[in-house]
Amino acid sequence: MNGVHDMGGMHGLGPIAPDPNEPLFHAPWEARVLALTIAVGAWGRWNIDASRHARERIPGPDYLAMTYYEKWLAGLITLIEESDLMPAPDAPRASPPLTAERVPAALKAGGPTLRQTGAAARFHIGEQVRARNLNPVGHTRLPRYVRGHVGIVERDHGAHVLPDANAHFRGECPERLYGIRFAAAELWGQDTRDSVHLDLWESYLEPA
Amino acid sequence: MTDHDHHHDHGHGQHPPSDMALRVRALESLLIDKGLVDPAALDAIIETYEHQVGPRNGARVVAKAWTDPAYRQRLLADATAAIAELGYGGRQGEHMIAVENTPTVHNLVVCTLCSCYPWSVLGLPPTWYKASPYRSRAVIDPRGVLAEFGLTLGPEVEMRVWDSTAEIRYLVLPERPTGSDGLCEDALAALVTRDSMIGTARLAPVTS
Numbered sequence: 001m002n003g004v005h006d007m008g009g010m011h012g013l014g015p016i017a018p019d020p021n022e023p024l025f026h027a028p029w030e031a032r033v034l035a036l037t038i039a040v041g042a043w044g045r046w047n048i049d050a051s052r053h054a055r056e057r058i059p060g061p062d063y064l065a066m067t068y069y070e071k072w073l074a075g076l077i078t079l080i081e082e083s084d085l086m087p088a089p090d091a092p093r094a095s096p097p098l099t100a101e102r103v104p105a106a107l108k109a110g111g112p113t114l115r116q117t118g119a120a121a122r123f124h125i126g127e128q129v130r131a132r133n134l135n136p137v138g139h140t141r142l143p144r145y146v147r148g149h150v151g152i153v154e155r156d157h158g159a160h161v162l163p164d165a166n167a168h169f170r171g172e173c174p175e176r177l178y179g180i181r182f183a184a185a186e187l188w189g190q191d192t193r194d195s196v197h198l199d200l201w202e203s204y205l206e207p208a
Numbered sequence: 209m210t211d212h213d214h215h216h217d218h219g220h221g222q223h224p225p226s227d228m229a230l231r232v233r234a235l236e237s238l239l240i241d242k243g244l245v246d247p248a249a250l251d252a253i254i255e256t257y258e259h260q261v262g263p264r265n266g267a268r269v270v271a272k273a274w275t276d277p278a279y280r281q282r283l284l285a286d287a288t289a290a291i292a293e294l295g296y297g298g299r300q301g302e303h304m305i306a307v308e309n310t311p312t313v314h315n316l317v318v319c320t321l322c323s324c325y326p327w328s329v330l331g332l333p334p335t336w337y338k339a340s341p342y343r344s345r346a347v348i349d350p351r352g353v354l355a356e357f358g359l360t361l362g363p364e365v366e367m368r369v370w371d372s373t374a375e376i377r378y379l380v381l382p383e384r385p386t387g388s389d390g391l392c393e394d395a396l397a398a399l400v401t402r403d404s405m406i407g408t409a410r411l412a413p414v415t416s
Binding site: 005006007008009010011013014015016017018019022024026027028029031032033034035036038039040043048052055056064067068069070073076077085086087093094095096098099100102103104106107108109110111112113114141142143145155157160161163177179184187188192193194195196197198199200201 | 228229231232233235236239241242243244245246248249250251252253254256257258261297298299300301302303305318320321322323328331332334335336338339340341342343344345346347348350351353356357363366367368369370371372373374375376403408
């Protein structure tokens, strides 16, 4: 979706203002939101792509005004509401899948997205490709600022879970993922040797 | 204008609305009541990111790469495996790539679409990394962004910006500071800053 979350290349969003003495959490509730998101996520009722899509569906003006963990809380509530996780009022008490004992192993395992498929790569290292001009209303990881632009394939990452499908519970649909180098001159008309590198799935690309 | 309004208007979120703590507590109580989360698991998750997983992990990787040429080669060839040698990996570090700074190449990591960050080696991201100003401008004006961190690069330095659009996470291998020749690995690790591994800083020369 062409939301405000897709902000690469925008001007005017303010100074960066790094705070060298920033605490890890600004208030205890931020830590609880982080932990709740991970712990409730362990039920497996959704996935990381659906989580990202829940946050990017926050209305644009609100998204820009909210802090990071405010967005996480809003996203978590959306995910719970849209799932069948919440038991009926008279249902017996559930048993959480993520206990304290299982936390180290669960965080250590993470959620790898590399998948084995038999499919041959459509593009090869050194080849010129164009990012397609796709404007889906659902989730995608193809930023607007590269659409229509030409880059060079630099890496072949193998097949990875496709967010565009997984975020909408249409399956993992693993697809080849490539590291693509775009010249800053191509993207922004800048007279430099600088470059911007993105990881893009095969269906985001066409020969150029 | 009330104090609350003042803070909210300024957006990037050091001071969220005071009702956030209450809202989070209400959600946490409901989820615990229903048996959907284990409160001890929440504490264990927070403890992990407060005390175990943070930028000191990445600093150990960098220091080892500086002192062990074979390790540096392994890190640049397969960062996920090389980082796992030191015991780090898992959530938000499942698929890692290390990019090396040199006198003529400077790398910078961003996530324009959300806030993807290599948690396994750097811990949780700072607020500025997650906020709109950095996410929007890092790809179109990386040199202007670095200037806001007090870093000016000459025209002889090529900038490479890595936009984390997939589940590949990037770690910058900073240049070893001048004057650090005699230092052991532990002492070198103590020199490595979080920002140098994101690419928003270079390491200062060591003066003795």
